[in-house]
Amino acid sequence: MNSAFGGGGVRGVLGYIGIALAVIILVNLVVRRLGGWKKLLGWISRQIRQTVRAFVEPIAARRRYRRRLRLLSQVLRDSEGWAEAERAIVAAAGISPGMAPYAVALAKQRIGVLVAGASELEPPKPWSADSQDPRLWWIDRADLPESVSVREMPLLVCVGTDAGGGYVIMLDLLSGPRTLSVYGVDRTARAVVQAMAAQLDVRLPVGAIEVAEGIHPRHDGMPLEEAARRLGAWFVVGVGPLAGPLPAGRRMLSLGVARGSSRLLEAMPDQSLRLLGAPPWLRIDPLPLAKAVARSIRRLPPHEFESGVPFSPAAVSTDDLSDLDVSAGTVGVSALTSDEGKTASWS
Template identity: 35%
Template sequence: MRNTDPFDFFRDHRDTIFRWLGILGVALLVFLLVRWWAMRKGGWKAAWRLLCREVAVTGNAFAAPVRAWLRHRRDLRLLVRLLRHVATWRDAERALAAARTAAAPARPYAVVVGERTVSVLLAGTNIPAPKGIWVVAPGEDGHLWTTARTNLPSATPEAEGVRPVVLAVGVAEHRCAFLDLSVGPATVAVDGDSRSRTAVLQALAAQADARLPQPLVVVAEGVHPGFRGGPVRDAYRTARQTPPRQGIPPVLVAAELPDPLPTDLEAPGLRVLVLGPGRGHVRSLLTDRRGQLAVQGTPLLVRCTALGLAVARVLRSIPPVLPPAPAATAIRGSASAELFEEERAAVTTHGPAQTASADPDAWHDFAESTVGATAPTRARSAAEETTRTATTAAPPTAHRAPAGHPAAATQPGTPPATQPNTHSPAGPPRSPRP
């Protein structure tokens, strides 16, 4: 190396030398550009934080569709698993009915049902402290009452002539959220993202049609492309003229309301599901492009991306709404205690037993209740006891006096002897009157 001519070495390694000089020049240029950019952003630390944030945003842009798809599949499995069981719908109704009595004057408007627990959301300013089976979960305010599903009463404490009409609206924290259609404003308006709000309205309409009796749900045109409904004005008139059944008002589902509204019909109990902002006093359900749904003015926020597909899969398994309990099941105090007293079985025989036989439809949904199940049994027991007593009081036939004996007429429990009437020319003898 000491004897090597520098010019010969440069001539022999000229390509390699020029290559490395180009690499070093490019590196220096990149460093100068990065330094210039970093100085414009406030220094090396600020530029590093900005770079990390940009990298995270870019990674999230690629990973967000995958996470959304996985979340959609998870929500779909949860909704299908919960909505296909009748117990989920019945627990939601029982929770709302129980909370309506315990939280008065506040009114429950939504319920969230999980695998083991159920929570009720309350609306109002004067909400009492939870009592009985209800507790406030840690970290929650007094507007959310929670209890175990096993603690719910087996029967509605007090129906008040109004049965909860619950419709599923989405998933909230790995639980299914239901909205009560029987309370609050008469109009429920679904607004927000064009695709999400249309899917939510169609899912709500399908649930209402499956749960309510057949003539109560009227669907206008424009709600679903596969269903050709009538003109919105005719559908509105039909819904207004439909009378309530079993205490449940009619429901109109429409893409928009007629303008102006007909004023020649009166139906104060009409419920409306409409697409858009709605008019007047409405309950607004706002959706966004990420598939979230919020009930405006409330803390309820759910994911509704899988709601339509889940409802389509479990539509045949959705149970109907139970009718309100009759007044006979709401007897309190001594009046209900008398029905269980053995010495008043005769009174029970002429009371609930005759009512059940005269109006069997009123007792159809309450056949397992104590009053409806034991009243006919006690009536038969009282009748058998009366027959047995009368039979025991009568003397045996072997000890009765002969038919011609004068004492035969005085034997207790023995009918008078039958003898031919020899003074009557009418022929055969007549049976004596009892």
């Protein structure tokens, strides 16, 4: 009995060992067909990382959104920040006649000014050129020179944060062409135009801006052609191109590509904004902009004009197609051609 029992136990163990060896051999054959253990383990590792990222990324994205929303809200309500950004534009423009500053990157401690026509110019102290892009000039906010008298102060609008969420990007609507066209993904472009129009409506004098039909579903504006001709309108916000030239003394914010020369702001499929003519590394995050403007709309500082009245329409209308005397790099074509992978030190 003991011998039989012992023999059966040994046979059972050997049977289990045989089954285990068969499984190992089969698994090894399958793994070899899949490319080997190293490839299989790499695939498993990637799947685990992707699964973890799928759970973590929405939480991280929400936290990024909230941080950038707070940053935008703080800057929009900070009248001193607006004034210093305008002073930085004026100071940069006064360094050389060939300077054409068109955007500002505003942070707590320093200000960056994006300039065209100055790639070979060495910035004077206290300015410093960015280590990665010579067209981005930095200055500490404490070192900004006193404001000087100019014929027309820059008119800045906030369009979002940089890709890293550390700086607020502002565009000067009075530099370059008379029209700014926001186009691309309609949902993003429309929200950006609405937020910019709200800023202009609050900061400019009453009646200086006319929002045409089609911009906001709750605003029954007049047709675009009539809005562009309305007496007293300085800025016109509308959808699509005008049938004729933009009247003299007017500027336009267009949802869609406008007629004639225009600064182009493209809404990308990844929900970012790309300013054509700016360095390729500059990607703007506009997602928190609409909510930040809605929260801060009653606390936006008014725009200060040096000469009181912001415009004086000319007696004869000029076609916007002839408005092409713009420094290279500010509209249409990027001034960087071979360094698309280059990133500024702040982004």
